[in-house]
Amino acid sequence: MNYFYLLFLLLVFPLWLVLRALTFKPKKLNKIIIEDVDMDFDKAISRFAGMIKIPTVSHADVSLEDPAVFRKFQDYLNEAYPLVTKTCPRQILGPKGLLYHWKGKSSEKASVFMAHYDVVPVNREGWSRDPFGAEIIDNVLWGRGTLDTKCTLCGVMEAAEYLLSKGFVPEHDIYLSFSGDEEPHGPSCPAIVEELKKENIKVDFVLDEGGAVVEGVFPGIKERFAVIGIGEKGQMDAELSMESKGGHASTPPRHTIVGELSKAVCNIENNPLPMHITPPVSAMFDVLGRHAGLGMRLVFANLKVFYPLFNLLTKKTGGELNAMLRTTTAVTKMSGSDAFNVIPPKASIGINIRYLAEDGRENIVSHFKRVIKNEDIKIEVKYDEEPSRYSKIDCPEFELLSDAIRQTWENALVTPYLMMACSDSRHYSRISDKVYRFSAMHLTKEERGLIHGNDERIRLDEFKRTLAFFVRIMNKF
Numbered sequence: 001m002n003y004f005y006l007l008f009l010l011l012v013f014p015l016w017l018v019l020r021a022l023t024f025k026p027k028k029l030n031k032i033i034i035e036d037v038d039m040d041f042d043k044a045i046s047r048f049a050g051m052i053k054i055p056t057v058s059h060a061d062v063s064l065e066d067p068a069v070f071r072k073f074q075d076y077l078n079e080a081y082p083l084v085t086k087t088c089p090r091q092i093l094g095p096k097g098l099l100y101h102w103k104g105k106s107s108e109k110a111s112v113f114m115a116h117y118d119v120v121p122v123n124r125e126g127w128s129r130d131p132f133g134a135e136i137i138d139n140v141l142w143g144r145g146t147l148d149t150k151c152t153l154c155g156v157m158e159a160a161e162y163l164l165s166k167g168f169v170p171e172h173d174i175y176l177s178f179s180g181d182e183e184p185h186g187p188s189c190p191a192i193v194e195e196l197k198k199e200n201i202k203v204d205f206v207l208d209e210g211g212a213v214v215e216g217v218f219p220g221i222k223e224r225f226a227v228i229g230i231g232e233k234g235q236m237d238a239e240l241s242m243e244s245k246g247g248h249a250s251t252p253p254r255h256t257i258v259g260e261l262s263k264a265v266c267n268i269e270n271n272p273l274p275m276h277i278t279p280p281v282s283a284m285f286d287v288l289g290r291h292a293g294l295g296m297r298l299v300f301a302n303l304k305v306f307y308p309l310f311n312l313l314t315k316k317t318g319g320e321l322n323a324m325l326r327t328t329t330a331v332t333k334m335s336g337s338d339a340f341n342v343i344p345p346k347a348s349i350g351i352n353i354r355y356l357a358e359d360g361r362e363n364i365v366s367h368f369k370r371v372i373k374n375e376d377i378k379i380e381v382k383y384d385e386e387p388s389r390y391s392k393i394d395c396p397e398f399e400l401l402s403d404a405i406r407q408t409w410e411n412a413l414v415t416p417y418l419m420m421a422c423s424d425s426r427h428y429s430r431i432s433d434k435v436y437r438f439s440a441m442h443l444t445k446e447e448r449g450l451i452h453g454n455d456e457r458i459r460l461d462e463f464k465r466t467l468a469f470f471v472r473i474m475n476k477f
Contacts, residue, residue: 081157087102097178097192114425159407278358
């Protein structure tokens with residue numbers, strides 16, 4: 001009997017794994033018909049540049065903002081898009097929320113196209129160009145907001161203006177939802193969602209910023225693929241702090257509180273929370289894994305078998321794939337003494353945590369206490385935004401979105417994924433189970449690094465595809 005099991009393990013089991021990999025093939029897709037969009041792209045680019053020139057910089061401390069700048073942007077939309085202004089009544093909700101209502105043939109259900117028009121602050125010394133100059137150099141438009149997210153806001157407005165000029169009437173109501181305080185997690189989008197909820201609007205489709213068309217991110221996949229966020233991780237800020245009697249640095253204790261906190265950080269980083277293959281990531285593996293080479297297909301077709309190896313690999317390498325699979329911790333703040341020769345009476349370390357729904361707040365804090373092993377270190381949660389619920393993918397709305405992407409970026413694979421960052425769309429998860437996060441553009445690794453960074457810019461050939469995409473997707477509703 002033992003020989004039989006040994007033979008099974010050495011011969012039959014590996015053959016079974018290979019057979020599963022060989023039958024793990026791409027699924028058949030419906031045929032796509034691509035129709036050209038005869039938009040005046042030059043005028044659209046000019047209007048886009050006008051948006052970038054308005055420095056709508058938002059802050060958590062609103063006293064640092066210039067309200068006149070945000071009003072200027074709101075007025076600019078009215079002037080730049082006369083048909084939208086005439087046809088779609090606009091409400092200002094919350095401090096800086098804009099909600100346009102485009103009435104369709106039916107009000108039974110509605111779709112929402114989202115973006116935000118506020119941008120993060122800039123360090124002008126780090127920029128090669130004026131961050132609000134909207135310069136066009138070698139067919140590239142430079143400026144804060146070109147990627148995040150005045151590009152998609154412009155795409156939504158241009159598509160609506162274009163379709164209105166063609167006499168298009170949507171089958172169902174469409175809402176254009178823009179907030180001016182997304183970056184500091186402001187109250188404008190929640191106010192918009194509350195208004196829709198109060199009016200009993202059935203929201204059946206929501207599209208906001210999120211994933212993009214990318215390449216070189218997923219192991220074994222050479223093709224471009226579009227990732228649609230169907231959920232977001234939660235975000236938590238936690239502070240580790242410790243107190244002492246202080247004193248002169250010439251007679252230190254064996255371990256200062258800064259040293260103890262440093263050891264705690266090392267223990268947290270060396271003991272990450274467990275890996276979870278969530279529904280969005282499982283769906284992504286099912287799509288992309290089928291297109292990988294045989295070696296990676298072997299892994300993804302038999303993930304339960306290779307789970308320990310996959311867990312170890314992602315834990316060691318970190319990066320985007322690891323961040324999709326587990327709750328992550330990033331130490332971002334430290335404070336102690338103001339002088340080199342003074343032992344601080346109090347020291348603290350700040351940690352930003354992006355967590356999966358499978359790991360709750362209490363579980364994360366308990367994990368920290370368990371690996372830190374120091375009862376004198378206080379753990380305090382300063383901020384906690386729970387993960388969003390996951391949106392449906394087995395529905396016509398997701399298929400329509402996928403079709404519009406494939407019509408715009410030919411031969412691109414389309415897959416769900418879990419978004420690591422937080423966006424305003426999480427508020428819409430309260431009233432809709434079809435909230436999708438896709439920034440309609442192809443972004444290289446370098447370009448993804450420009451978001452919130454210096455020298456943010458967009459290729460105008462890619463921006464034209466953004467515009468065409470929004471025409472195609474909006475035309476389907």
